[in-house]
Amino acid sequence: MQAFTKLSGPILVLERENIDTDQIIPARFLTAIDFDGIGEHLFADWRNDANGNPVPGQVLNQSRARHSPILVGGHNFGCGSSREHAPQALLGFGFRVVISSQIADIFRSNSHNIGLLAVVLEKDQHATLLQMDGEEITVDLEQCKVIVRASDGDEQSWSFSIDPFARHCLLRGLDRIDFLSQAEDAIAAYEDQQVQDWQ
Amino acid sequence: MSVPESLFDKLWSAHLVKAQSESIPAIIYIDLHLVHEVTSPQGFDLLRDMNIPVRRPERTLATLDHSIPTLPAGQDGQRPYVTEQAQRQVQALRDNCKQFGIELHDWDSLSRGIVHVMGPELGATQPGMTIVCGDSHTSTHGAFGALAFGIGTTEVGHVLARQCLLQNKPKSMRVNVQGKLAEDVTAKDMALNIIRYLGMNGGTGYVIEYAGEAVRSLDMESRMTLCNLTIEAGARAGMIAPDQTTIDYLRGRAKVPQGEAFELAAEQWLQLASDENAVFDHEINLDASVMRPTITYGTDPGMSVAIGEPVPQPTNASQEKALKYMGFRSGQAMSERQVDVVFVGSCTNGRISDLRATANVLRGRRVASHVRMLVVPGSEKVRLQAEAEGLHETIIAAGAEWRLPGCSMCIAMNGDIVPPGKTAVSTSNRNFEGRQGAGSRTLLASPETAAACAVLGRVAGVADLESVQEVV
Numbered sequence: 001m002q003a004f005t006k007l008s009g010p011i012l013v014l015e016r017e018n019i020d021t022d023q024i025i026p027a028r029f030l031t032a033i034d035f036d037g038i039g040e041h042l043f044a045d046w047r048n049d050a051n052g053n054p055v056p057g058q059v060l061n062q063s064r065a066r067h068s069p070i071l072v073g074g075h076n077f078g079c080g081s082s083r084e085h086a087p088q089a090l091l092g093f094g095f096r097v098v099i100s101s102q103i104a105d106i107f108r109s110n111s112h113n114i115g116l117l118a119v120v121l122e123k124d125q126h127a128t129l130l131q132m133d134g135e136e137i138t139v140d141l142e143q144c145k146v147i148v149r150a151s152d153g154d155e156q157s158w159s160f161s162i163d164p165f166a167r168h169c170l171l172r173g174l175d176r177i178d179f180l181s182q183a184e185d186a187i188a189a190y191e192d193q194q195v196q197d198w199q
Numbered sequence: 200m201s202v203p204e205s206l207f208d209k210l211w212s213a214h215l216v217k218a219q220s221e222s223i224p225a226i227i228y229i230d231l232h233l234v235h236e237v238t239s240p241q242g243f244d245l246l247r248d249m250n251i252p253v254r255r256p257e258r259t260l261a262t263l264d265h266s267i268p269t270l271p272a273g274q275d276g277q278r279p280y281v282t283e284q285a286q287r288q289v290q291a292l293r294d295n296c297k298q299f300g301i302e303l304h305d306w307d308s309l310s311r312g313i314v315h316v317m318g319p320e321l322g323a324t325q326p327g328m329t330i331v332c333g334d335s336h337t338s339t340h341g342a343f344g345a346l347a348f349g350i351g352t353t354e355v356g357h358v359l360a361r362q363c364l365l366q367n368k369p370k371s372m373r374v375n376v377q378g379k380l381a382e383d384v385t386a387k388d389m390a391l392n393i394i395r396y397l398g399m400n401g402g403t404g405y406v407i408e409y410a411g412e413a414v415r416s417l418d419m420e421s422r423m424t425l426c427n428l429t430i431e432a433g434a435r436a437g438m439i440a441p442d443q444t445t446i447d448y449l450r451g452r453a454k455v456p457q458g459e460a461f462e463l464a465a466e467q468w469l470q471l472a473s474d475e476n477a478v479f480d481h482e483i484n485l486d487a488s489v490m491r492p493t494i495t496y497g498t499d500p501g502m503s504v505a506i507g508e509p510v511p512q513p514t515n516a517s518q519e520k521a522l523k524y525m526g527f528r529s530g531q532a533m534s535e536r537q538v539d540v541v542f543v544g545s546c547t548n549g550r551i552s553d554l555r556a557t558a559n560v561l562r563g564r565r566v567a568s569h570v571r572m573l574v575v576p577g578s579e580k581v582r583l584q585a586e587a588e589g590l591h592e593t594i595i596a597a598g599a600e601w602r603l604p605g606c607s608m609c610i611a612m613n614g615d616i617v618p619p620g621k622t623a624v625s626t627s628n629r630n631f632e633g634r635q636g637a638g639s640r641t642l643l644a645s646p647e648t649a650a651a652c653a654v655l656g657r658v659a660g661v662a663d664l665e666s667v668q669e670v671v
Binding site for chain 1: 221222223226284285287354361362363433434499515516517610629
């Protein structure tokens with residue numbers, strides 16, 4: 001996967017709480033056998049009307065959406081199904097980071113497996129970001145910091161915590177399968193030891 | 200004395216290939232990997248990229264369920280797939296299973312079914328196992344005292360390749376449901392009450408163990424319904440310690456040990472329980488006796504009321520938005536809402552007991568003329584059993600459609616959809632915006648409630664049927 005170290009760019013705010021994976025990528029777009037082009041269907045039912053025409057003024061249809069690498073979503077982002085198509089669609093659309101005050105378990109682990117950084121901030125920090133749609137911020141994974149410029153011009157820097165292993169893999173662009181492959185001896189030993197239970 | 204452990208602690212440590220270190224999560228071994236057409240193709244691509252086989256094909260079990268048609272093949276023998284792409288995806292699973300030597304329950308299998316219905320029916324799901332699938336409702340299998348959870352497609356590839364996953368240990372929560380459920384209250388109602396209490400994200404970061412008298416009293420199919428809905432509170436896995444009910448369900452199933460070997464296994468399975476003083480990160484106590492038949496009114500499964508209660512007052516902007524989407528006003532009687540579609544089925548409520556409950560309500564009654572009702576068995580075994588009992592005749596005579604097994608209108612990716620703006624009462628698991636089709640409005644409920652809504656053509660409970668004179 002693509003490595004992530006540090007990125008600055010404008011944020012796109014989707015303030016709604018509980019944005020579920022059915023919103024992020026509706027189920028009818030899950031029948032492909034690869035993830036190519038899946039970003040085109042991101043939030044399809046928000047972006048398009050019943051006839052499939054783009055909804056004018058919808059924030060994701062604005063040209064800036066494609067140039068905003070950081071999505072700030074409402075509380076409990078990514079709840080619902082385990083479809084990896086959801087973070088794949090976000091990546092495919094052009095996002096590299098998702099920020100919220102809570103991110104669902106499976107969505108977060110899927111995101112980190114494919115190089116989409118999922119950041120959980122404190123509620124008040126998150127609330128501040130929700131008011132900053134379109135403004136530029138910096139997400140620094142090396143330092144585990146989100147850096148914003150407040151309205152009075154002061155720079156604020158917020159630390160976030162992240163699973164150290166996810167961070168390690170993201171910083172270096174490492175695929176987790178390699179860690180499992182390196183554990184082959186331990187896996188084989190486990191299977192040998194447990195073999196009786198399998199009969 | 201050893202430290203008291205929870206059932207989850209025991210399952211976790213029994214599957215540790217490598218313990219968690221400061222920098223690397225634990226590696227846990229996966230006993231059973233369930234596979235379906237939608238979330239697996241890119242997982243198999245990993246094997247081809249690495250030029251390796253499936254590590255344990257005998258621990259991998261595949262089925263067609265998510266995107267397949269529930270109408271039979273036409274006269275030309277062609278099944279009515281929603282798109283050619285959906286058909287190609289099914290063919291890809293067929294090809295992958297053939298190439299990698301995986302047991303696939305295809306159209307010709309008498310065991311094919313929704314992955315979470317089929318696994319338990321075959322006895323592939325067993326106590327003490329770790330079970331994963333590229334589907335969030337894998338939590339269903341926890342009903343057998345297994346650690347079972349949904350994974351993404353990258354992880355599907357990991358399990359195919361190495362039979363293991365890198366995992367940080369989640370926190371543990373015990374949900375005790377004491378007392379007795381009233382006779383007209385189902386496991387679906389219990390689950391909706393638990394989700395309302397926890398909120399749709401209250402379980403995030405946790406594995407839940409369900410315990411207490413009311414949980415113990417549930418039969419296996421009801422336990423599966425309860426565990427199935429665990430993810431709707433945000434928890435990846437829910438589990439119930441095995442007991443005699445579990446053993447009786449499993450005895451004689453195709454993939455469990457047979458004869459003396461089964462009794463030996465059963466003895467071990469019955470040991471799987473939380474120690475008396477096991478510590479949980481969080482513990483809640485609920486009273487089953489106050490739970491009533493329940494239905495959702497919003498766009499997350501935590502937004503529910505007892506049947507007969509009005510639409511509640513929204514407490515935040517997101518609930519206000521949900522009411523607007525659903526076309527409800529706070530204070531409005533739910534019974535005012537006309538129902539357009541009723542769906543009985545899914546991995547939540549598509550088992551034989553669910554179809555019996557549906558048929559019991561429909562017997563001698565008619566589905567209201569403006570309602571389209573779909574009844575979709577969870578598996579071929581369920582379908583055949585229902586047909587042997589004549590349930591399908593009752594269901595068809597009432598005016599409902601009797602379909603072939605599949606996920607159907609729960610995920611609505613096979614063409615079985617609820618039209619925009621229409622209201623569906625559904626026995627499935629998610630009432631998210633557009634879940635059953637763009638613009639669809641979903642009310643989640645038990646099969647009994649769904650059937651009552653179908654008959655009366657509006658939001659109602661079974662009790663309402665008795666007070667209404669129907670024209671049959």
